[in-house]
Amino acid sequence: MHSFAGNRVVGHTGAPFPIFQAPIGLISRGDLVGAVSGAGGVGLMETMFLPIPDMQAQFDLVRARSNHPFGLHFLVGFLSSQPEREKAVLDWALDGKTKFITTGYGDPARYIRRIKDAGMTTYHMTDTLEEALRAEDAGVDGVVLGGAEKGGGNGRDHLHTFALLQKARTRIGVPIVAAGGIADGHGMAAAFALGAEGVMMGTRFIASQECPWHDNYKQAIVEAEQVIGITSVSGFNSMRAVRNEFSEGVERGELGDKTKPYAGDARAMFYEGRTDVAIVGCGETAVLIDEIKPAAEIVTDTVREFWGEIDRLANLRAPVSA
Numbered sequence: 056m057h058s059f060a061g062n063r064v065v066g067h068t069g070a071p072f073p074i075f076q077a078p079i080g081l082i083s084r085g086d087l088v089g090a091v092s093g094a095g096g097v098g099l100m101e102t103m104f105l106p107i108p109d110m111q112a113q114f115d116l117v118r119a120r121s122n123h124p125f126g127l128h129f130l131v132g133f134l135s136s137q138p139e140r141e142k143a144v145l146d147w148a149l150d151g152k153t154k155f156i157t158t159g160y161g162d163p164a165r166y167i168r169r170i171k172d173a174g175m176t177t178y179h180m181t182d183t184l185e186e187a188l189r190a191e192d193a194g195v196d197g198v199v200l201g202g203a204e205k206g207g208g209n210g211r212d213h214l215h216t217f218a219l220l221q222k223a224r225t226r227i228g229v230p231i232v233a234a235g236g237i238a239d240g241h242g243m244a245a246a247f248a249l250g251a252e253g254v255m256m257g258t259r260f261i262a263s264q265e266c267p268w269h270d271n272y273k274q275a276i277v278e279a280e281q282v283i284g285i286t287s288v289s290g291f292n293s294m295r296a297v298r299n300e301f302s303e304g305v306e307r308g309e310l311g312d313k314t315k316p317y318a319g320d321a322r323a324m325f326y327e328g329r330t331d332v333a334i335v336g337c338g339e340t341a342v343l344i345d346e347i348k349p350a351a352e353i354v355t356d357t358v359r360e361f362w363g364e365i366d367r368l369a370n371l372r373a374p375v376s377a
């Protein structure tokens with residue numbers, strides 16, 4: 056049996072494993088975060104939409120499911136555009152709720168003083184080395200770097216995980232958590248070889264039993280043979296989705312509204328399973344995922360596969376013959 060003792064991400068988060076579940080809007084709530092955290096991963100709860108009392112109820116659900124640490128996430132660009140909500144969320148979250156905060160996609164300097172004054176550890180999520188360097192200068196304790204194969208929005212010139220991590224490891228001193236292209240312990244071992252000390256998975260946890268979206272969405276990921284890049288999505292350059300008739304029609308400009316992230320009736324897809332009326336957003340890892348699993352199993356399988364992969368690589372060293 057191996058341990059992650061000495062891993063800086065584990066030191067910062069207090070969770071046994073340096074495996075983050077992505078703080079995806081609408082899904083990263085009590086059930087999922089509690090299951091990930093309970094299994095020793097770093098569950099991250101999103102703070103975008105719920106009224107504060109409902110958010111507190113989700114928080115209590117996590118606590119009921121897990122004695123391990125977990126974190127709260129501030130999507131900076133989103134919160135800063137709604138000053139009243141921003142204040143309410145910060146006042147709620149920084150009142151001794153957790154020890155770990157992630158910020159994402161925006162300037163973490165906006166919150167860093169308050170987070171630090173509250174005695175918390177914070178990582179900033181970004182897809183560019185430049186923003187990661189600015190975040191490090193601002194005083195964050197770590198960064199989550201997303202390569203262009205990841206789910207969610209991506210920029211036109213963004214680097215993919217392989218190049219991004221290798222470049223970042225030469226420039227960034229704080230621990231790096233890799234996102235994008237990782238769905239298991241094999242991807243995790245690859246990310247560690249390139250300089251990461253932790254991983255974040257989004258698409259993998261969407262296809263979990265605790266994700267509140269409809270099973271048809273998860274099944275579309277499980278069955279995905281190909282992903283498609285929908286270009287010109289508002290606010291991003293592109294966004295990946297499962298390749299199907301609807302997403303192909305959107306990309307051709309014949310279905311939905313290409314400028315909207317879900318280009319159709321997203322609610323009917325999320326909650327009624329109508330994958331024929333909106334794009335099934337995902338990362339490239341959709342092609343690697345072949346089963347909807349309990350989130351705890353995703354964490355424990357990833358850890359087991361990771362150490363198996365490290366052992367396999369170590370065994371490549373043939374003894375030097377005399």
Ligand SMILES: Cc1cc2nc3c(=O)[nH]c(=O)nc-3n(C[C@H](O)[C@H](O)[C@H](O)COP(=O)(O)O)c2cc1C
Nearest residue numbers: 077079080205206207235236256257258336337338
């Ligand atoms: C369908 C979908 C929606 C996402 N929405 C958000 C979001 O609301 N906020 C956010 O910070 N990241 C969002 N992301 C990005 C994730 O935080 C994470 O960076 C990404 O999922 C990692 O790549 P992977 O999906 O290949 O594992 C989303 C990802 C997906 C697949």
